[in-house]
Amino acid sequence: MIDLEQIVTIELFGESYRFETDSEPEKAKIVADLLLEEVIKAEKDLAGETPEMAKFAILIIAALNIASRNVDLKSDYSALLKRVSEKASDLIKRIDAGG
Numbered sequence: 001m002i003d004l005e006q007i008v009t010i011e012l013f014g015e016s017y018r019f020e021t022d023s024e025p026e027k028a029k030i031v032a033d034l035l036l037e038e039v040i041k042a043e044k045d046l047a048g049e050t051p052e053m054a055k056f057a058i059l060i061i062a063a064l065n066i067a068s069r070n071v072d073l074k075s076d077y078s079a080l081l082k083r084v085s086e087k088a089s090d091l092i093k094r095i096d097a098g099g
Contacts, residue, residue, distance in 0.1 A: 006025065010032040038063075042062045046058055
């Protein structure tokens with residue numbers, strides 16, 4: 001039996017799509033809203049394309065934009081971890097040296 005709170009509905013191109021999610025409903029809604037936001041941006045960029053080709057292109061562009069942001073965030077996170085590790089190491093050396 002599927003818990004109805006774990007179903008996410010997203011409307012794309014005038015059609016509703018329902019997905020079962022393993023994450024919390026609030027998080028799933030945020031993810032669906034992010035996709036919808038990217039699809040809307042891509043639709044504006046591809047205005048005037050043929051309808052069927054445009055749908056596919058819009059979804060690909062939206063996915064690539066999200067993936068690009070994900071790569072940027074991972075890179076930023078790695079840089080942050082490196083800086084924090086360096087700062088912590090420096091502090092430990094100072095403490096060990098007596099101040």
